[in-house]
Amino acid sequence: PIGGLLVGCDENRQLDAQELHFLNEVLGYLGRRIRDEHLSGDKQNDINAFSDELISEKLDEDAIFERACKTISEVTNADSAIFWQYNKGFGFLFPKFFHFREGNIRHHASDKSMIFPEKDGFLTEMLKQNEVRAVENIIDHSQLSPTSAKTFSELHYRNVLVTPVKMGNTLSGLLIANKTDSDRQFSVWELHKAGEIVDRIRQVVRGVRTVKEANLQLKQLSRIFELGHEIKLDLAQEDILNRIVRSVRKGLGWNDVAILVKDELGASLQVSAKAGFSRPHNTGIDLTNSMALAAFETFLEKCQGLGNGYFYRTPEQVQPGVEAPGKSGMSGEPWKDEDLVIFPLETRGDLYGFLMVADPVNRLRPTQENISPLEYYANQSAVAIANMVLYEQLKASQQRYRSLAETMSLGLITCDLEDKVLYVNPAVRELLGKENRELIGMPLGDLFTPKSAQELQEMRETLLATESDAHTRVENLELEIVSVKADKIPVSTFAFPLFERRERSGYFLIINDLRVIKRLERMKADFNSMIVHDLRSPMNVIQGFIELIRNRVVGEINIEQEELLDIAKENVKKVLTLVDNFLIASKLDVGKFNIDPKLDEINTLIEKQVDNHRVLLKNKQITIEKDLDANLPLLFFDSLRIEQVLNNLFSNALKFTPEKGKVFVSTRLEKRNIEDNERFFARISVRDTGVGIPAHQIASIFEKYEQADENQSFNVRGTGLGLSICKEIVDLHGGEIWVESSQKDGSDFIFTLPIESSIEKIVN
Template sequence: MQIYLLATNFLALAALILGLGSFSGGRRSWRLVPLFLLVISRSLSLIVYLSVSNSSDARLLGGLEVFSAFCLVWTLVDFPAAWPTPWPLLARVGVAGAIILVSLALIPGWPVPSPLHSLVIAVFSTPFILVSAGGVRWPHLAVPFILAFGNFLSLLDLTTPAWLIYLLAYVFFISAIHGESVLTFRQKYAERQQMAEALVQEAIDSSREQQRWLEVSEILNTIPNLNQSMEHIVRSMAQATHVDRSAIFILDAQGAGQARLATLYNPQRPLHLVRQAEVRFDLEHCPPLQRSIETQEPLLLPQQNINGLDSLYGLWREDRAGPTLIQPLVIKGRPVGALMLGNPVTSRPIRPSDMRLCRQLAPQIATMVEHRRRYQELEAEAEAMAETVQKKTQEPDRHLAILETISDGVVVSDASGRVQLVNQAAERILGKLRWELLDQPIGTIYGEIDSGEPIENLAAAFSRRNQPLPTFFESDERAIQGRLIPWRSPQGEWLGIIAIFRDVSREVKADRARNDFIAALSRELRAPLTAIKGYSDLIVHGEIDEYSPEQLQVQRIIHSSADQMAAVLDNAIQISAQNRHKVLPRFEEVQVAAIIEDALRDLASLVRLRELKLTQHIPADLPPVAADPKHLRQILDNLLSNACRFTPPGGKVALQVSVEMERAGNTFHPRLLLTVTDNGVGIPRSEQKRIFDAFYQLKSQRAAEQRGMGMGLAVVKDLVELHNGRVWVESVVGEGSTFYVSLPLTQEY
């Protein structure tokens, strides 16, 4: 007995070692569990036998023998991934029955001998082993038969022959596991052999495709000339891929969503498109082409999915459609066109190797398409330039004749600032002959047409604003009004300055008389207004004898009316000064918060008088702005006083300041945004554009205290535009108005 137990221990351990090599990793790794339990069972049997022998130990030895038999047949059953329908259920029932038999064999006093339990397990495991093996494997089937025979001898009390038969079962068990190890090794070797062959074949195919790519690339590089480059590409690609049609589409650089059919290869009907005859169309009319270009991914449409290609093939009047490949052409993330391969005649599918070839050649073709497009643009520019030169050579005197007949003086300088052109009107207005002015610095002319600021200051503002600048010269004898216009090429290159001016002496004399009258009237009215405002201010603040609330209210009305009248006089003087000529603002860094604080402090009496609620939102980190502080203060005063006067008692007026980013071309610039909102009477849509005109008043005004001279918003508009800004209004009648003022933070662009 001891020799039998030692031998089975060694055989079980050998089976476990073989199983580690066969079942480690993969789907069958679970079979190591019964092998490991078999080794433990045989070790426990030897330990129990070597301990004190009694009846309970004999029952335990019998139970371990039953469990060892269960582990043997459990290891040989390889549960496949998909069994026929009844076998999974039968396997669960069999395992449960075997566990019950093992448990019963361990119960003290159980009348059924343990060899009978092992015999039942061996017999009923045979069909499971046969089904899981997928055929007859004699080493696998021999194990349960030999176990059954050995247990049968044990039932006949032939213990020693039974042990020998058990040892033979273990030998066949090891042989079965070894056979599986050999089979597993052969399968892995075959798989690796197939993988190696596949890699070799893939390398061969890749080498062939690489050679094919090099050949086609070399063919594409042999372009006869740029005019025939597109035809050469589509012909070469069609011949290399053996397709029925090949075409190139080029995106229109000027029109978004526009494309054109550059060329088409059709062996039955060759088609050559010159630049003027290229077929143009909207991408949205061909969804497959649009989708491929937008996603920048190749699009393969098989025979059963050609919806949307009718319009594409219809560009060259093709009444059939077939399997089609659309390969986008992209340069540095920017699509420039698309290559199309199609089989509308033969309906052959597009091969994967052809798709890979198109993907590899796409950058090269995209570069050639871009070169062709730029060549066409240069060709068109050359034709336009030739046409322009021809017109200039045909009519060189026409423009000069026109300049000589106009009544405005015109002086043109070159990029270096030297005068190159002077017309007759300029000679008359300036009182100098043409030869005295030609080739002279433009500064000598500027001194004759402007007396406001030095030319250095005006030139600096000129370079910042890059727009026409007004000039005005006035003396006792004459007045000259003009404009300096920047002369640039279409590409933005500086070419010089154009000065246009006229003699406005007669108009200035008439304006001077009117403005002098307004100024004199303003001065005469300001003195009594100052006295009225001063005394009313003392009364309102309680510094003179006590007054009743009704009397104080009257004094507040007097004080507010005096403020309103002073504002009207300020606007009148401002408009009078601006009518003479546009005075450039004196830019400096201004703290907007401080100016707003002063404006709100002076507005407090009007707010209290009209019983309004004034709110403000000014960020603490508000940056300084380049502006004229006097102009900015007048803009705020006019907007806020208007909002208060047109808002009924109990209403709300809000001032909000923020910095917004505004797009100018391809860049963004920060701008100061002033917003004045009220819930007053509102402005009809039909009058919103006219309210910025001088002396314009709303037709809907009814209250006498709301009426003014219509100059406040006109002054705001003029001052804002002098700062390169914008002013606009949004309003709903009966709900209120919001005025917006947008100013650049700097005056450098």
């Protein structure tokens, strides 16, 4: 109140409600006019100047409150003004900034002159009302605690103006102006001016804090990015984590910081880096020893969620009859000694450990501003550990592969996209008789003969083609490499592309020295030729003598003797066929088997083979049905070798067809599209009505020394060479051979021979 109005009536009556309302309206208007009149002078200009100074000089928060003490003291004509800053963590007010009127005695006051609002009913009420108040003879106030009264007495407080300074719902402190003379009181205008100054302070401090928080977050983020640059893969994991711990402690203001990492088995947690945590916690977490991961996860279940992390709240000691505090509203509460903040170190769904912090410098429980930087550091730690794990795995893998490359007997060459040699292992250096310095940077083609270099170029184009990928391979390419002595060394090569960061960067070449293999193959071929010659010569003599006896050149023979001679002749023929097969197989092994194709008619050759097997057909009463395409043109083939194929297929069909069974032989024209070109083939089929071939054996039936189980059913034994030789002969003609079979339905052996469309090729 700034005054009053006394109203009386001549008549003996009371004022009614309408009259009272009118008077209140008039008094309110008069009060505002009087207040505005008193505030419109130089003092108001001082307040505006104060506000402008705060903004223009870009003062920090401390400087603003120091300037506020001086301004309030001057505007309110106070002897002194003190800003009592509030420490929320410990819950006390202490004098931070002072201003004493010139000539006034500076009373004793220090940061040890603390007052505790929660223990003082008067101050608690002042803070709740959150408004500017003038208090006369404050030391004598009945609700003032003895501790506060003693402190105020030492400061010679008498008539005071108390102004709470709050930012939102957060108390920053109290501005207390004092007039030491008991007859000097604060007027309503001075209260209003003080309130206006505090409003200006709030506005400016709010902006300063926003800028400060933004700068702090920027600084923290910059520190995180700097830390990311500092973390190098060649640093030890312990060194990396210690850097992160120091950065969290220094940059975010946490006295206790620890990083717990899972062990290799993922069953327990080890403290890998720590700062602080010098005293034991009553939470059951022991940072001096390893902890079972399951037990730690059980502890986390007791915590409340905090962003992506956890907050362990110290259990409150609740007095009987007093309601326990809830878990909501945690942000900004005073920090308790057993509180903990924990964030998982997790990336790409993999948990590597936990970041644990405690004892913040400001002694306040975390706010969202505190949480975000911690999450950044937790993510940084997780990525660092994940990268370290991958780096260690990569180093171990590199070491294993390098050891393998350096010790293996096969040669290994790595080339770039320009065919320059990047790496050769000892096996290659030994093979070529050259030093490493001679080979690195050398064009790969220079190591091979000109013909092999051309084949290498074709191989390179295959490996580095646009459609190729990491699974592209070139296998068993036989080339000739040139040693330092100009020797041509046969090698088998296996090549595949090299990728770096998903981009082709070159290719690998694995080399196998074939000299020993080639030497063995020649020895084997020579041995086989010798054995074949030594077997064939006496067998030819035996066959000749059998023919002389059968033809009765040396005398008459009876029917029984003739039958025995037929059996002997048939077995001699089998042995000669077996010898021929071994000879062909040995030639195929060393690449000396050739064909001599000429124009011929396939149906005529088939008819000849049918006639050759008449005796066996008659003995087993097997019927042969022919379906030969008379319109087939002349084919370009080696009649001797194709006759071997037909003989083998007919022999097998007759062997495995039961008595009184049937064998079918057919030929027909077949058209195919090969690489967008229309090609024609003669298709020849020999089908029996035997027991068939099991499905699991069809894929290997044309391999050497492979025999189907149907042989056992008919008590027939063979070498397993016949069909493999058939396949080689057909392949040399540019055709295909395969079998279609199902058990109990017989087998159908089919092969094709190409029909040449170019008369020039046929003539050549």
